[in-house]
Amino acid sequence: MNDDGATGTEQTTGKAPLVSVRGIVKRFGDFVANDHVDLDIYAHEAHALIGENGAGKSTLVKMLYGLLEPSEGTISIDGEPVLLANPDAARSRGIGMVFQHFSLFDNLTVAENIALALPKSRDLSDLREQVLGFSRRYGLTLEPDREVWTLSAGERQRIEIARCLLQDPRLVVLDEPTSVLTPREVETLFVTLDKLKAEGRALLYISHKLDEVKRLCERATILRRGKVVGVCDPRAESARSLAALMVGASIAEIKPNGNRAPGPERFIVDRLSIVSPDPHGVDLEDISFSVRGGEILGVAGVAGNGQSEFFDALSGETPADRADAIRIDGASVGVDGVDARRARGAAFTPEERNGHAAAPDFSLSDNAVLSLHALGDVARRGLIQFDRARLAAARVIERFDVRAAGPQAAARDLSGGNLQKFVVGREILRDPKVLVVNQPTWGVDALASAAIRQALVDLAGSGAAVIVISQDLDELFEICDRIAVIHEGRLSKPRAARDITREDIGMLMAGATAGSADSHAH
Amino acid sequence: MRIDLEPRRVRSRVLEIAAPVGALLVSILLGGVVIALLGKSPVEAFQVYFVDPLLESWSLQELAVKACPLVLIAVGLSFCFRANLWNIGAEGQFIIGGLAGACLGIATHDGAMQETFGGWWILPAMLLLGVIGGAAYGLIPAILRAWLGASEILTSLMLVYVAELGLDYLVRGPLRDPHGFNFPQSVTFDDVARLPFLMEGERLHAGVLIALAVVAIAAFVFARSLFGFEIRLVGEAPRAARFAGFSEKRLTLVAFAISGGLAGLAGICEVAGQIGQLQPAISGGYGFTAIIVAFLGRLRPLGILIAGLVLALTYIGGETAQVAMKLPQDMTRAYQGILLMCVLGADAVTRYRIHLRIGG
Structure with missing residues (x-):
């Protein structure tokens, strides 16, 4: 050929x-x-x-x-x-x-x-x-x-x-x-x-x-x-x-998880508005949605429309001013920080692998401590339990096929795809009730992307609520049950993925209101 | 000509240790050039600066005594520096710590406040006051940074001069010894308010043991504790630290409090150990020299211990050189500056591969 x-x-x-x-x-x-x-x-x-x-x-x-x-x-x-x-x-x-x-x-x-x-x-x-x-x-x-x-x-x-x-x-x-x-x-x-x-x-x-x-x-x-x-x-x-x-290999198709009957609402965001602390950032305005257990909600949008602010608000890195603006399994966590939300069963994977999800010069073992320390698994009474951290990192490496020299390898020595598998795997192996992930496969090779998407589908299949923020429409259509669009800090009403077309999403991404996108679709 | 810096993919461990040693050698060569330009023999100067002090018991003790404040301050600074917080004001925190502790030494002068409980509590209380004084003074730039976004480099440095002039005023005014023939100094402390000497009739005082203990504790904190992890993480990847749930504000305050507290402890150890009274100048630039110690020791407690001894050597050698070779005292400060530049330059070599390209 x-x-x-x-x-x-x-x-x-x-x-x-x-x-x-x-x-x-x-x-x-x-x-x-x-x-x-x-x-x-x-x-x-x-x-x-x-x-x-x-x-x-x-x-x-x-x-x-x-x-x-x-x-x-x-x-x-x-x-x-x-x-x-x-x-x-x-x-x-x-x-x-x-x-x-x-x-x-x-x-x-x-x-x-x-x-x-x-x-x-x-x-x-x-x-x-x-x-x-x-x-x-x-x-x-x-x-x-x-x-x-x-x-x-x-x-x-x-x-x-x-x-x-x-x-x-x-x-x-x-x-x-x-x-x-x-x-x-x-x-x-x-x-x-x-x-x-x-x-x-x-x-x-x-x-x-x-x-x-x-x-x-x-x-x-x-x-x-x-x-x-x-x-x-x-x-x-x-x-x-x-x-x-x-x-250099054929890529597996994502297997949908058969048993995905929607469960109870696990993650609810209610009229969330946050003024960005960064003067060049995007303010979030009046965002409301909910995600059920077993469901994947996709958030599409062109880069720079408030995705990272949205992620920081959901993770608690930028807390809201109202406790009931965000609820995890019924508990109001809007004013809590990221560790308190993790303790409620939520897990997060930010977009930037190097420097946000992981510290490049730290070992994978230390990078396991990074997001797990607040859960009592790898640290007790202020001291790090290094053997348990190594074990946690080794489990991620094994289960997610991370190509690394071992738990002691520095994060910077991994390729983008392998580090991404590690930071996604680190959160999924916690067995979270809610997972928010920003750009899960950005800059990741096709094989690793397929593995990560499959893991997200499987996690939802086990009853977790999953939110995927992505600029890759193919990815969203491949794995999501419902899709919403973020534009200038506002989120459109989520719609079932099988009822929404790429044209609709394109209109919403360009700033059309939900109403006009509907009329365009029919 | 073009100089390309290519980041090293793997950092060599050998290089990590060789770099500060190499920097030391290069700085000695450069120092030799300066001395030759002053018309003196570089070989003799090397002998006086780096060899003679190691040959006699008294000067070895003096070495430990000089290294003590340098190591204490530098270990504290490493908490700030590793978190990318630039505390340049250890000199001021040293002075305020010394001053705070000394107030108790002055108040208990000549058996005062010792009738009921005796004098055993005075020294520990003085040390504690030294830590609190230094920590409180260190918290000022930390608070200004955390809430107002003021550069801690400028505020901490400027506060040094406030502390120096404040001490100068107090020693010449309210804290002056009324029977001291108008000399600008306080009363001498009672023996119970002095750090005990380790051996009768010698110079080595208990502050040295305190410094060793602080090095051990700091090494443990960095290696094993979640707090040490937090400090390293904030310095390495601040956004990841926020993602880990660590608060930058809280860390700024804690790191400055530790750094200031240890500088204050060094201050009171100096006042209650070496000097025994308050004088207009109690430091001699330890707070600034400790910055060099911290970097030469690669911000690691054990490295700082070694680096503290090296820098103490330049102090003692400098004093001898003044007498023996008629070299100016500023030569010591100039050499310390050369050493810092060499250390920072060596840091670049460990991080980058350097290519020189002619033309292009």
Whole structure:
């Protein structure tokens, strides 16, 4: 399959590649992030670079953009080997990049932000005209005088794209561009990208969302553990076959837990409002919902709409001002802290593994103490019981197939997926009555994701109430019974997953009220 | 030229110990350069600073006596520093602790308050007052930080000058010995208000034992207790500490109270041990030197014990060098500064791999 795909595309193009990468190796100490990678990118082509987190995609594009220096190998542009010592050099050779994380100044206008990214020598008098020109030409709707803090993620991304286009690049590298966009914003982005392609520019599109790759790209290079494992035409493959190439194994489907008759209401949130302690945070406004035992409630939403504030409010890291705002099995815990809520049988897994759910420099054993100490399992009379902590960590490692050197391994030495399995497993093995988990599989490889989702389904099957906050709609539809959407700190009314469509959710994510989403659905 | 710092994936244990030792050697070389620039022999200075004090009984005792306040303060500071709280005001907490304890020593002067119960309670009460005084003074920057968000670095440092000038005023005013020929000093304490000497006619006093006990207790707390875990966690990953249910405010207060309390204990040990009365200057910069001790000891109690002895050596050597080589006393302070910079530099080497790239 791989060979067919590769030869097939080379026959159709038949001309010299714009950018050619040969035998690139990048080592960090003993770790080989890129191992003799070859890559050809042609003009008029959207080329996908796909692979799991940690497969070496970012390392490769950083070398293309002059942010890292290859240990071995060559990069050629128009057949001529080049040395890209820094991003300036890459830009002057016609390589532009749109980063996953925006680097914008919130308090400046769109035009000012664009001007800041330009070389000092450039004349700025026609900048506004040029920005408006992009708007017309590529459907990049931008208002030059708006301040950035008033813009949505999609609008901010358009600034980054405009910045990149002002350099008139021949190759545009996009690193996970859709991770913060609503479905509708993704469509708008693709319209722009299609136009860029039609103009003869090449696109290098980095993603692990296979549906997008199939929609946009003619060729795909698949990386696994730093090596190219295949080149193919993604349109001719199924999402499943691509995924199998990415992970090198087939992925188990989630088995629904048959016996999921809804139990009593275990977790009730009643008119919860919290003003964020962070001045740039999102305030939670009048949130009410309840979750029954045996049920999984999904909370969808675009990043930055109050998910972390919502999680902190449910976990008790930011307590509410009313005790009855949050009830666990009938007990009012709204003003209690996180340990008091744990003592009531609740468990929590935050989004950020390194530094929130776990301390990177601590051993797994110490990281078991982190969330279990208040329950009396691993600490007594102010002293840590290290043997019991080690045992607790060893159980998580065994039951959740965490690849680690043992309970004494430092959390930072685990891969993202393994550490995520550890922090989710740590909470699930407590046998909680309520579990709140934020982004359970963010940046986690497909096999680990499947294992984590299965564990969440099984936990609900055993009678616990589970709340999953996620930006991955596929994940939510796969495991949730009901889905609600968080937008600017407000939560829509949860609806049964089988009665709600992706379009409905997309509308809610973009800020439509529940009523208008209903009318759209019918 | 470009200098790349690449984080080390695995921290080498050998390097963790080798780094402070290496820093010490580099600082000695740099110190030698400074002394050579002053026109003196670096070899002779090394002999005077680092070798001679180790050869005689009296100077070895003096070493322990000087190390005692440094170790006490530095162990306290390690509680703050490991939690990423920057208490720079140990000097002030030392002074207030010494002052608080000394008040009782002055009040019981010449047998006063000793008629009914005797004098056995005075020394323990003085030590306790020293701890309370230092802790209370340490709590001021902690409270300002926890409730008002004021930088503890600035407030704790500025409070040092308040304490110094307060002591100066009291010794020249209300606490001055009325029969002391107008010298700015208090009455000398009765023997019951002095730390006993360990051996008759020698310099070694009981404060040394207190310092050793504090090192042992601190080592236990860091290694075994949930509180030690909390301190390490807050320093390492503050958000994870909140997730673990630890309160940052409470920890700020407790860490500063411990740090201030131990500095205060060091203060009263110095006043009731070495000096025996209040004077306008009771510290000689122990509170600042202890910051170097804490880092040279890698913020670990046992390391601090060793580092305290090393820094005490520079004090004693510095005194001898003043007499024997006519080197200025500031040379000692300058050397201590060089040592701190070397220690912090060595820290970077343990955390990062350093690549020098020419061109590019």
